[in-house]
Amino acid sequence: MDLGLKGRRVLITGGTKGIGRSCAEVFAAEGADVAICARDAAGVTETVDALKAKGVNAFGNGVDVADKAALEQWVSASADALGGIDIVVANVSALAVADDEAAWEAGFAVDMMHSVRLVNAAMPYLEKSDAASITLVSSVSGREIDFTGPAYGAFKAALVHYAQGQAVKLAPQGIRANTVSPGNTYFEDGIWQNIEENMPELFAEAMSLNPMGRMAGPDEIARGVVFLASPASSFTTGTNLVIDGALTKGVQL
Template sequence: MDLHLTGKKALVTGATRGIGNAIARGLLSERCDVAICARDARAVEASVRELSRGGAQVFGKAIDVRDREALIGWVEASAKELGGIDILVANASGLAHGVTPEAFRTAFEIDLMHTVNAVEAAIPYLKRSKAGAIVAIASISGSEDYGYDSSSYGSLKAALQFYMKSVSRHLAPHGIRANVVSPGTTYFKGGYWHKVEEEEPQTFAETIKANPLGRMATPEEIANMVLFAASPAASFVTGANLVVDGGMTQRIPN
């Protein structure tokens, strides 16, 4: 299937590793121009070098997405460098754990508010696009309870789903689509589940067993859904929560 992404200008937050990096690589493989950001300046520089091999246009900047002004500045600089914005992927997450005020604050500032601030900054540019699309990365934890210690993370992922549904309806008259992709357990070296595998092998094994497909997703499998949702191939898909979990969730969406 031709996703009709050639020449599109795409921004991806938290794109130096894991799902975010796979999304950036996928967009480049579809001949998009891409801008990325993350906190670690060295990681951003290394990722830009890697991603731009072969002549692709890649812009990167080190920012903390909790810093609203810095995030807005990155969106505006990216639009200038790339020549506009067609796609925004809000991927960065604080991966908050626990029920402390600090955990909830982290989830609020990173998972929710970084998305809100990036979307608001990108809207003027997306309105000029003929194929404007926003994709926010949530989680199956926003729809099902996976433990009290995950409530800070899950609560704000649930809030993110509500926000994106509202955004989708508000921006639809402007031809801008907005969707959520909710990954299930996703494994990559250096990621959360890699750490669990090393430190809590029994929990890791039980989690694998709980998935009907008997494994975890790769970042590339999540990225494939993001690319589709962001592309003109999904031109009548907006306001959706696209779950990519290998059948792990048990709820029946209403």
């Protein structure tokens, strides 16, 4: 299937590892030009070089997405580098899973407000695109109560609500907005590798809840993100795509 991504301009926050890096690689493999950001400037440089090696235009900056001015500057610079913006993917999470006020503050600043600010900053460019889409990475923790802290799940649920509202608001302009809710996703230097090495009992408990007997790889999540964001999914908006290997038990109606 041709996803219609060749020559499209894509912005991804948190694009140096895990789901974000896999998204960047899949978009590039489909012929899209890609801009990324992450706090690790060296990782951004390495990732941009790897994307360019796929024959596409790529751009990136080291950015703390909780910094409003820095995030907006990156969006503007990315639009200049790529010649516009067709697709944005808000992927960064603070992963604030503790049950304290610091987790609420971090989740609001990073998970919630970076997504809102990314959309707002990109909107003047998306309004000029004939295939504009917004995809926010949520979590199955936003669908049900699990062992993560209350702030993490609450903000992931809020992202789904925000995207649904944007979908309705922006539909007359042809701008789509969706979310993807991954289940447990394992990758090098990710949270689940850290839990496996430092909290083996919790890791074993989490694994036991996965009916497929394993966690997702970031590429498995990325392929869903890329399809949902692509012109091939042109009539899909206001949807929350759950990719969790049947981890969650609730029926999504």
